Amino acid sequence: MDKKPKLKVTLVTGRTIEQGAGKEYGKFSRKYGESVSTCYMDPEDMKKLAIRDRTNILVSTKYGSVVVKAAKSSRAPHPGIIYIPYGPWVNVLVDPETNSIGMPTLKGIPAEVEPAPDKPILSLEELLKQQFRKD
Amino acid sequence: MTVVKAVTCPVCGCLCDDIELTVRNGRIIKVKNGCAMCEAKFLSHASDHRPTKSMIRREGKLVEVSLEEAVRKAAEILVDASYPVLYGWSSTSCEATKVGIELCEEIGGVIDNTAVVCHGPSILAVQQVGIPSCTLGQVRHRADLIIYWGCDPWSAHPRHIERYTAFSEGRFEKSAWRTYINKVKALVGSKKIESAIRRLAIKSWEPAVARVEKSPSQYLSREGRKLIVVDVRRTKTAEMADYFIQVEPGKDYELFKAMRALIRDQEIEVDRVAGVPVEYLEDVVDVMVSCDFGAIFFGLGLTMGSAKLKNIEEAIRLTRDLNMRTKFIIMPMRGHFNVAGANIVSTWETGYPFAVDFSLGYPRYNPGETSVVDILLRKESDAALVIASDPVSNFPHKASEHLVQKPLIVIDAHMNVTASMADVFIPAAMVGIEAEGTAYRMDHVPIPLKKVVDPPEGVFSDEEILRLILSEVRKIKKERMEAG
Numbered sequence: 001m002d003k004k005p006k007l008k009v010t011l012v013t014g015r016t017i018e019q020g021a022g023k024e025y026g027k028f029s030r031k032y033g034e035s036v037s038t039c040y041m042d043p044e045d046m047k048k049l050a051i052r053d054r055t056n057i058l059v060s061t062k063y064g065s066v067v068v069k070a071a072k073s074s075r076a077p078h079p080g081i082i083y084i085p086y087g088p089w090v091n092v093l094v095d096p097e098t099n100s101i102g103m104p105t106l107k108g109i110p111a112e113v114e115p116a117p118d119k120p121i122l123s124l125e126e127l128l129k130q131q132f133r134k135d
Numbered sequence: 136m137t138v139v140k141a142v143t144c145p146v147c148g149c150l151c152d153d154i155e156l157t158v159r160n161g162r163i164i165k166v167k168n169g170c171a172m173c174e175a176k177f178l179s180h181a182s183d184h185r186p187t188k189s190m191i192r193r194e195g196k197l198v199e200v201s202l203e204e205a206v207r208k209a210a211e212i213l214v215d216a217s218y219p220v221l222y223g224w225s226s227t228s229c230e231a232t233k234v235g236i237e238l239c240e241e242i243g244g245v246i247d248n249t250a251v252v253c254h255g256p257s258i259l260a261v262q263q264v265g266i267p268s269c270t271l272g273q274v275r276h277r278a279d280l281i282i283y284w285g286c287d288p289w290s291a292h293p294r295h296i297e298r299y300t301a302f303s304e305g306r307f308e309k310s311a312w313r314t315y316i317n318k319v320k321a322l323v324g325s326k327k328i329e330s331a332i333r334r335l336a337i338k339s340w341e342p343a344v345a346r347v348e349k350s351p352s353q354y355l356s357r358e359g360r361k362l363i364v365v366d367v368r369r370t371k372t373a374e375m376a377d378y379f380i381q382v383e384p385g386k387d388y389e390l391f392k393a394m395r396a397l398i399r400d401q402e403i404e405v406d407r408v409a410g411v412p413v414e415y416l417e418d419v420v421d422v423m424v425s426c427d428f429g430a431i432f433f434g435l436g437l438t439m440g441s442a443k444l445k446n447i448e449e450a451i452r453l454t455r456d457l458n459m460r461t462k463f464i465i466m467p468m469r470g471h472f473n474v475a476g477a478n479i480v481s482t483w484e485t486g487y488p489f490a491v492d493f494s495l496g497y498p499r500y501n502p503g504e505t506s507v508v509d510i511l512l513r514k515e516s517d518a519a520l521v522i523a524s525d526p527v528s529n530f531p532h533k534a535s536e537h538l539v540q541k542p543l544i545v546i547d548a549h550m551n552v553t554a555s556m557a558d559v560f561i562p563a564a565m566v567g568i569e570a571e572g573t574a575y576r577m578d579h580v581p582i583p584l585k586k587v588v589d590p591p592e593g594v595f596s597d598e599e600i601l602r603l604i605l606s607e608v609r610k611i612k613k614e615r616m617e618a619g
């Protein structure tokens with residue numbers, strides 16, 4: 001068997017209208033959670049990883065890794081670029097360095113994607129527990 | 136049942152002030168004219184999940200307490216801290232921010248607003264090179280060329296295009312809506328043909344949507360308002376545009392430089408810049424130079440990449456160069472409805488727009504040192520007050536980690552992610568729905584926010600809560616002074 005396929009990509013974060021409306025319904029709502037734990041990918045890239053729409057994937061950067069759901073981007077073609085909306089999931093992945101101007105780098109971070117069909121996507125509560133352990 | 140007209144939407148920097156609300160029994164039941172985000176926010180005021188009681192963390196759990204007790208606890212945390220940060224402010228009124236600054240001065244902390252992680256670099260760039268700008272009204276009535284660069288208003292400022300730019304019906308410029316409709320119809324038609332052809336498995340068919348690799352002249356030669364989008368992805372806004380330039384990620388700076396060279400009639404000795412053929416760029420620059428009134432709107436695509444403020448400086452310089460040939464303005468697409476107001480109030484009170492440090496007794500400003508993410512990464516703060524914002528959802532994880540480890544006070548209308556980790560939580564009325572105030576639109580025009588319904592019982596506005604905390608802080612300080 002081959003080693004699991006991995007793909008080197010560039011991670012971009014940003015807003016989507018689903019995230020924008022979802023946040024107004026409440027940060028603990030399913031709508032918000034689902035909207036920000038989704039990773040939009042180019043269909044060609046998904047083919048390379050041999051994954052389908054709505055398969056779980058593990059995205060990793062120098063700063064951390066997190067399981068999210070892959071979704072076919074309706075904005076393709078943008079091979080090599082993955083897009084995850086702003087939210088607690090992508091925060092695990094972004095570069096905190098501000099280069100002395102107060103602003104972390106939230107777009108254009110080198111990342112790696114691999115299929116993770118048997119790893120679960122954490123719920124917001126679980127994610128927060130895992131990341132911060134405050135109780 | 137009453138209908139309230141001309142309500143301002145307290146969601147994004149567009150501050151649309153034409154919203155119509157239907158109110159029955161103190162609840163908003165219908166929202167007219169707004170976009171999806173606007174509707175979601177106005178309807179959320181009556182959500183069942185809304186917290187109405189103050190809470191304090193005891194043995195790891197948030198338990199309900201009286202408002203007085205929560206205010207007392209919050210004040211104690213702030214007085215005891217030697218370097219507290221006060222963060223948020225972009226989704227509350229200018230009046231609340233003003234009290235916040237007074238509070239910050241009283242406790243010798245740092246006050247920073249969310250601009251630091253969105254358009255902070257834009258502000259720094261403006262401080263370096265200035266900014267030729269105008270109001271959105273002028274754009275609406277006069278601009279005949281609109282450029283959205285690194286922003287996706289369709290998703291983040293859904294009514295921007297319709298109210299202020301390409302699709303608005305201006306006095307001197309007509310809406311480009313019809314052209315767009317025709318294009319969509321044509322596109323849908325060609326998509327149908329496309330899929331039919333694909334079903335017949337004809338290989339040589341070229342999809343109609345890949346416009347990047349086509350010369351702009353055929354798209355930009357028509358009369359009337361034109362819309363150009365520059366982005367790394369083909370966003371929804373890009374689909375509406377007359378021409379879309381897909382720039383390689385992180386190469387905006389090169390593109391600006393190339394355009395500036397072309398405006399000065401300089402030769403470019405490469406075939407492509409940032410993935411865009413130079414001959415196409417020449418055509419685009421021609422359109423820019425020959426318009427009557429051009430407007431560039433830029434978003435976080437420029438501020439969040441690695442070049443950050445350098446991108447914005449170049450964008451502004453490009454606008455300046457264009458002004459030698461025609462009239463051009465540039466404006467940042469501010470996200471939260473009053474982030475501009477937070478900067479303005481901060482500037483008129485302290486001299487600086489964000490990241491203001493009062494720890495020496497007078498305001499100091501040094502982004503990178505006094506900005507909240509840096510303070511958190513260096514683990515310097517020893518308490519925080521977060522208001523009308525959700526940093527744990529938005530900050531890099533390393534920064535949030537320190538924020539939640541130290542005593543944390545949260546004032547918010549909703550139980551957001553940060554609030555769920557607070558040590559003291561005080562629920563607030565929703566500004567613009569249950570409390571009035573002032574907010575600044577992205578073009579720095581102040582717009583009044585209305586109070587449409589009453590807040591839940593026992594819930595006060597941000598401004599009132601901050602005043603309570605401030606007077607409690609003063610009281611504690613006095614008590615301690617007297618006790619020696």
Ligand code: SF4
Pocket residue numbers: 144145146147148149150151168169170171172173292293294295
């Ligand atoms: S565009 Fe912005 S201000 Fe206007 S209705 Fe939508 S969310 Fe509200």
